Amino acid sequence: MKITHDGHVHTPYCPHGSDSALHAYIETAITHGVKSMTFAEHAPLPQSFQDPVPTKDSALPPEQLEDYMRAVQTVKKQYATDITIYLGLEVDYLEGFEHETKHFLNQVGPELDDSILSVHFIKHKQGWTCLDYSPDALNELVTITGSMEEATKKYYGTVLQSITAEMGSFKPRRIGHLTLIRKFQHQIPVPEEIETPFLTDIFKRMAEEKLQLDYNGAGILKPDCKETYPPANWAKKAEQLGIELVYGSDAHHPNGLFGGIDRLANVRINSPNANS
Template identity: 50%
Template sequence: MENIQYDGHVHTPFCPHGSNAPLEEYIDKAITLGYRSISFCEHAPLPARFPDPTPEKDSSMLSSDLEAYIKAIQDVRERYKNDISILTGLEIDFIEGFETETKAFLDEYGPVLDDAILSVHFINTKNAYGLLDYSAENFEALSKQAGGADQLVRRYYETVLLSISADLGKYKPRRLGHVSLVRKFRKAFDLPSDEHWLEAILAAAKKAELSLDINGAGVVKPLCGEPYPPAAIIEKAERMGIPLMYGSDAHHPDGLGQGRERLPEVKLGMPGG
């Protein structure tokens, strides 16, 4: 898939687990790739009472950085407006049990955003939260906590379905991030078939009029080797008329464009057409 014109999922130096490369490097790379538009979608600050389960507590940007983040994107948006259209976005975590906080956050910041992605990274199993995509070792531990990989896969997709039906207010993100993230370490584990879950997600997304992040990051993850979601699901989504938008999920300028070569030939759009 080479004729991509929009990347809807780009991280920034505000990401504590990403790189310090400046916004300008991402933008220059996007222009080199011939894009007309990109969305910076940094991990939004987690709800204050949510304990980040990662050892370094670095899953999202700091709440104290949020204003500076928005200002920085607005600054480059203005400076580059003749070269590329830049959208101010956030990747919002859907965390089961924290819907009220998430809605309050969106009510406050939604008005200044041009774009947003709703993603599931944290899974509640037996009343403890774990980060799904941290490492294969962590995935194994999380599976044990859930009562097996089957249970973890089930909990992941149940949570994605909850994210689709959740009332997060009028600024709820209209695009679902990497809806098969549970497959990130699939080659190291004996995961159950999840096609029926992905089909249920497509049906729910269609009904809720949400679009999908067609995420290239999985392609370059050695234990995944496929986009999120897998090609057959992307093609099915297209047949159903669900809007699809490419996302590199780049955490470094070199990651822009990643995974494009392994996407099926489908029509990829951008917010607003």
């Protein structure tokens, strides 16, 4: 499948990514015939939220946000004749932090061209878990919730909350890596009898809200996942419901661009509903 837009690309400003320069991503994309791309760095977490991962490197530090945005705007102009660059952020939905997130989006939203809303962090009775940090982290969530069935309910329930949460006019309109809980599925299988009704409801809500879906190829490269987020059968169902799919490599290094494109379902791939 020919891909002309990559809607989910990280940058050297990602604390858990690579230090490859922005121009390395851009020139790799141009070489492969990509016409546009969204840099969607992990937005800073609310100041009152404590990053639960041991390395405390889940998101862009607040003090670097302005530098990140300025750097993307600079390359956007430099490469304007070769490729369209969108300035974006991947924003975390955090249960109970909707007000703080709305305030943040009201501040930065006018400057963004594109954005993604993702769930990485799950709130539970003992605090928070970043479910995709490692198999151990997911197993921790399973232990705390009581079973993988309950952990699956908790994850998809949080995704549903993210879709319906009121976070203002700059709330992202694209849902990121929807089936992220499958990242370690070859070690920790996801019960489909639990997942299926949740995904059915999520897609219904997304169609009603006219949200886009991040058709994310990163899972293909994960040894315990080996499929896109969401998998091909669900991508086809999304298309049938009229949900726009935007391909995203979720690359954290130039070598990660276009990940999984040879495994995408035969569906229509769209470009983002950008603000500019």
